[in-house]
Amino acid sequence: MSFLSNFKKLFKFGSDEAQVKQKGQWNKHIRKDIDPQQFWEIIGEIGEGAFGAVYKARNKETNEYAALKQVEIKSEEDLEDFAVEINILAECPHQNIVGLHEAFFFDSKLWMFIEFCGGGALDSIMVDLERPLTEPMIRYVAHEMCVGLAFLHEHKVIHRDIKAGNVLVTLDGDVKLADFGVSAKNTKTHQRRDTFIGTPY
Numbered sequence: 237m238s239f240l241s242n243f244k245k246l247f248k249f250g251s252d253e254a255q256v257k258q259k260g261q262w263n264k265h266i267r268k269d270i271d272p273q274q275f276w277e278i279i280g281e282i283g284e285g286a287f288g289a290v291y292k293a294r295n296k297e298t299n300e301y302a303a304l305k306q307v308e309i310k311s312e313e314d315l316e317d318f319a320v321e322i323n324i325l326a327e328c329p330h331q332n333i334v335g336l337h338e339a340f341f342f343d344s345k346l347w348m349f350i351e352f353c354g355g356g357a358l359d360s361i362m363v364d365l366e367r368p369l370t371e372p373m374i375r376y377v378a379h380e381m382c383v384g385l386a387f388l389h390e391h392k393v394i395h396r397d398i399k400a401g402n403v404l405v406t407l408d409g410d411v412k413l414a415d416f417g418v419s420a421k422n423t424k425t426h427q428r429r430d431t432f433i434g435t436p437y
Contacts, residue, residue: 271342
């Protein structure tokens with residue numbers, strides 16, 4: 237069964253016509269058959285994501301840094317699957333959501349250049365501090381997360397994997413929601429999700 241068929245069955249998106257329309261939109265934010273290393277320099281690996289390594293990269297023209305998520309793609313259906321995250325980031329710009337610089341499909345890989353947050357993930361910050369966050373810190377982080385989530389919900393997007401590892405902090409102290417790999421965008425204002433997904437606790 238194709239990805240689109242599974243997607244329709246699991247997430248109950250509208251009609252076939254709506255699915256085809258959505259499919260046409262999925263790849264509009266991805267530049268195909270262009271070597272991203274023409275524009276970006278890979279500096280080094282900074283971590284390991286669920287689907288591949290994460291690198292720090294520098295834009296050769298602007299000197300701006302980005303986090304590069306690189307994923308092996310085996311089929312067009314895989315590309316469409318991962319493109320859901322790209323679509324959400326591109327279409328939901330907000331100060332509490334990591335930004336998307338650009339994305340490429342090249343050499344059988346998906347290259348996602350995402351806003352670099354030098355403070356790291358919240359779980360790593362707590363490990364480095366060797367103590368829990370203080371109540372004022374928790375209050376600030378929770379408020380910023382809720383602002384970001386409210387914006388997503390206004391745009392009919394559900395994150396579905398909220399945890400400390402998916403909350404990033406910039407060097408200026410800005411809080412950003414990240415990792416939309418299992419997120420979904422509803423097509424209706426009132427639409428239930430009947431699947432359980434994300435990180436188990």
